[in-house]
Amino acid sequence: xxxxxxxxxxxxxxxxxxxxxxxxxxxxxxxxxxxxxxxxxxxxxxxxxxxxxxxxxxxxxxxxxxxxxxxxxxxxxxxxxxxxxxxxxxxxxxxxxxxxxxxxxxxxxxxxxxxxxxxxxxxxxxxxxxxxxxxxxxxxxxxxxxxxxxxxxxxxxxxxxxxxxxxxxxxxxxxxxxxxxxxxxxxxxxxxxxxxxxxxxxxxxxxxxxxxxxxxxxxxxxxxxxxxxxxxxxxxxxxxxxxxxxxxxxxxxxxxxxxxxxxxxxxxxxxxxxxxxxxxxxxxxxxx
Amino acid sequence: xxxxxxxxxxxxxxxxxxxxxxxxxxxxxxxxxxxxxxxxxxxxxxxxxxxxxxxxxxxxxxxxxxxxxxxxxxxxxxxxxxxxxxxxxxxxxxxxxxxxxxxxxxxxxxxxxxxxxxxxxxxxxxxxxxxxxxxxxxxxxxxxxxxxxxxxxxxxxxxxxxxxxxxxxxxxxxxxxxxx
Numbered sequence: 001x002x003x004x005x006x007x008x009x010x011x012x013x014x015x016x017x018x019x020x021x022x023x024x025x026x027x028x029x030x031x032x033x034x035x036x037x038x039x040x041x042x043x044x045x046x047x048x049x050x051x052x053x054x055x056x057x058x059x060x061x062x063x064x065x066x067x068x069x070x071x072x073x074x075x076x077x078x079x080x081x082x083x084x085x086x087x088x089x090x091x092x093x094x095x096x097x098x099x100x101x102x103x104x105x106x107x108x109x110x111x112x113x114x115x116x117x118x119x120x121x122x123x124x125x126x127x128x129x130x131x132x133x134x135x136x137x138x139x140x141x142x143x144x145x146x147x148x149x150x151x152x153x154x155x156x157x158x159x160x161x162x163x164x165x166x167x168x169x170x171x172x173x174x175x176x177x178x179x180x181x182x183x184x185x186x187x188x189x190x191x192x193x194x195x196x197x198x199x200x201x202x203x204x205x206x207x208x209x210x211x212x213x214x215x216x217x218x219x220x221x222x223x224x225x226x227x228x229x230x231x232x233x234x235x236x237x238x239x240x241x242x243x244x245x246x247x248x249x250x251x252x253x254x255x256x257x258x259x260x261x262x263x264x265x266x267x268x269x270x271x272x273x274x275x276x277x278x279x280x281x282x283x284x285x286x287x288x
Numbered sequence: 289x290x291x292x293x294x295x296x297x298x299x300x301x302x303x304x305x306x307x308x309x310x311x312x313x314x315x316x317x318x319x320x321x322x323x324x325x326x327x328x329x330x331x332x333x334x335x336x337x338x339x340x341x342x343x344x345x346x347x348x349x350x351x352x353x354x355x356x357x358x359x360x361x362x363x364x365x366x367x368x369x370x371x372x373x374x375x376x377x378x379x380x381x382x383x384x385x386x387x388x389x390x391x392x393x394x395x396x397x398x399x400x401x402x403x404x405x406x407x408x409x410x411x412x413x414x415x416x417x418x419x420x421x422x423x424x425x426x427x428x429x430x431x432x433x434x435x436x437x438x439x440x441x442x443x444x445x446x447x448x449x450x451x452x453x454x455x456x457x458x459x460x461x462x463x464x465x466x467x468x
Contacts, residue, residue, distance in 0.1 A: 017391070020358035020384055027366065028377030032427055038376050045370050049323065056327055064329075128326035131335040132372025132379070133417065133436055134424045139326070173373065180432065201436055259328065 043168040046139055050171035053127035054141040061260070119232070119265035122148055124172070126259040134201055136179040137165070138259055140172045148172050151230070152264045159236040159253030160184075160224060161262055172264070176256055177205050177237075186237055186250075187225040188216050194225050197237065197250055203257070204241065204249035216240045216248045232267045303465075310462045314355045314455075315364075318344040322367050337368050338379070339443040342416055343451045345383050346409045349390035350397045351459055361387045374420075375427040382419040386412045406448055413444045 004012070031038040072079070128139035138161075142148060154161040154174045162182060166173040175182055182199035188210065195210040207216055216222075220240045226233035238252040299307070318341055325336035341364055348356035365380030372379070390397065390412065397408055417437040425432050 017358045017384070017388060020362040021381070021388075023362060024365070024377045024380040024384055026377075027380060028375065028423070028427065031376030041376075042370050042373070045367075049371075052323075053327065060327060060329070126328060128371075129328035130326050130372050131337075132368070132374040133335060133338060133420050133440060134428075134432060135373040137373045138328075175373075179373075180428070180430075200433065202433075 039166055042173070043166050043171075046166070046171040046173060047168040050127060050139065050141045050168075053139065054125065057125060057127050057141075119153075119267040120147075121263045121265045122146060122152075123261060123263050124148070125261055127171075129259070130173070134180055136176040136182075136199070136201060136256075138162070138174045138176060138262075140174060140262065140264075142170055142172055144169055146172075147266070148264050149266070152266050153231060153235070154262045154264050155235065156254045156259060156262050158255065159238065160231075161254045161256065161259065163230075164264060174262065174264075177252060177254070178203065178256060184231065184237070185225045185227040186222050187233070188214070188240070189221040189223055190217060191220075194227060195222075197222070204238075204243075204251055207240065207248040207250060210248075218242055222250050307465045310458070310465045311355055313458050313462070314344065314348045314352075315360045317458075318356075318360075318364055319367065322364065322371065326371055335372065335440065336443070337372060338382075338413075338416065338420075338440060339447050340451070341368060341383070342386065342413055342444055343409055343448045344455075345387055346390050346412050347452060347455045349387045350394045350405070351455075352462060353391055353394065355462065356387070358384065358387060375424060378420050378423045378427065381423060382416040385419050386416050389415065402452070406445070406452075409448050410441060410445055413441050417441065 124140040127141045130137045152164045162176040165175045179199045184197040191214045193214040222237045224231040224235040238250040321340040365383040368379035
C-alpha cells in the first residue's frame with residue numbers, strides 16, 4: 001500500500017465527491033455524443049442479466065398464477081354470469097362474422113386481390129420491466145441464435161406493444177408505446193384520418209397532428225398506418241379517450257402493465273428506425 | 289475504517305470476513321435492489337428502481353457515509369440508468385446530489401426522530417426528481433411533464449420505513465463489528 005501523509009489523504013478524500021460529480025457530467029456528454037458506446041453498455045448488461053431474470057420469472061409466474069387462481073375462485077359466480085351473457089353476444093357476432101367472411105372471400109375473388117404476406121414472428125418472454133422516471137421499456141429473454149432485429153414490431157395478444165430498439169445475443173429491449181421517444185403513425189378507423197401517436201410516459205399516449213376538420217371521436221378505434229414504412233397498416237392500437245383537460249389520448253388494447261409474452265413480427269420494414277438509432281445511417285451490427 | 293485506540297487481539301480470518309461482509313452490505317444490497325426492481329410484478333405506475341435505491345443512498349450517507357462512498361453512489365446511478373434506458377449519467381447526478389446534501393447536513397439530520405428523517409428522505413426524493421427532470425429535459429431538448437414525479441415520491445414514502453427497519457439493524461451490526 002502507498003503510504004501518504006494525513007494531509008494528503010484528507011485532501012484526496014475531499015476530492016472524491018467533486019470527482020464523482022464531474023464523472024457524472026462526463027458520462028452524460030459521452031452518452032449524448034456517442035450513442036454506440038451507451039447502447040453497447042446497455043446491451044452487454046441486459047445480456048448478462050437476462051438469464052437471471054428469466055430464472056426468476058419462473059417462480060414469480062407460479063406465485064402470480066396461484067394468486068390469480070384464488071381470485072378467480074372468489075369471483076366465480078359473477079364471472080360465470082358475465083361469461084354466459086358475453087357468450088350469447090359473441091354467438092350472434094360469430095354468425096355475422098361467418099357471413100361477412102364468405103362475402104369478403106367472394107368479393108376478393110372478383111377483384112383479383114393480392115394478399116399481404118403475413119410476417120414471420122418470434123415469441124419471447126418479458127423478463128424485466130425497465131421503467132425509469134422518464135422511460136418505458138421491456139426486456140425480453142431470447143434463445144441464442146435468434147433472428148430478432150431492430151425495428152421489429154412487438155404485439156401482445158390484444159394489440160401493439162412497441163418496437164425493438166436494442167438487440168443482444170440473449171436479450172432484446174422493446175421501447176413501449178408509452179415511452180417519451182415513441183412515435184407511431186396511426187389511422188383513425190372511422191374517419192380514415194392519419195395522426196401521430198406520441199408517448200408521454202403516462203399510461204395513455206397522446207394523439208397529435210390529425211388533419212384539420214376531422215376531430216377524433218370518443219371511443220373510436222385507432223390502428224397503425226403504413227405511413228413512413230415503419231409499421232404495417234391495420235395493427236390494432238387502442239381506442240380514443242378524451243382526458244379531462246381536453247387532450248385526445250389513446251387507451252391501448254395491449255396490457256403494458258402486465259406484459260408476459262410478446263410476439264415480435266418481422267414485416268421487413270426498415271423505413272424509420274427506432275429513436276436510438278436515428279443518429280447514424282446503419283447499425284454497427286449490420287456493418288460488421 | 290476508524291481506528292479505535294487500545295490494544296486488542298489480532299482479528300481472526302473469520303472476524304475479518306464478517307467485518308468485510310457487514311461493511312459491504314449497504315452497497316451490495318443497493319445493487320441487488322436495483323436489479324430486483326426490474327422484475328415484472330404487474331405493478332402499475334411509478335418506477336420501483338429509484339424508490340428502492342434512494343432510501344439506501346440517503347440513509348447510509350447520513351448514518352454511516354464510510355460504507356456508501358461517492359464512487360459507489362455514482363456506480364449505482366449508472367446502473368439505474370443502464371437498466372431503465374434513461375440518458376446515461378442522469379441517475380448518477382441525481383443520486384450524487386442526494387448524497388452530497390445528506391452528507392453536508394448529516395449531523396443535523398442524524399439527531400432527528402424517525403418520522404422527521406422520513407420527511408427529509410421525501411424531500412431528498414423531490415430533489416432527485418428535480419435533478420432528473422431538469423437533466424432529462426435538457427438532454428432530450430424537450431419540456432417534459434413533471435407529473436411522473438408525484439407517484440415516484442409516494443412510492444418512496446411507502447417503501448422507506450420497511451427499508452429503514454432493515455438498515456437500522458444492519459447499522460447496529462456494523463457498529464458492533466467495528467467495536468469488537
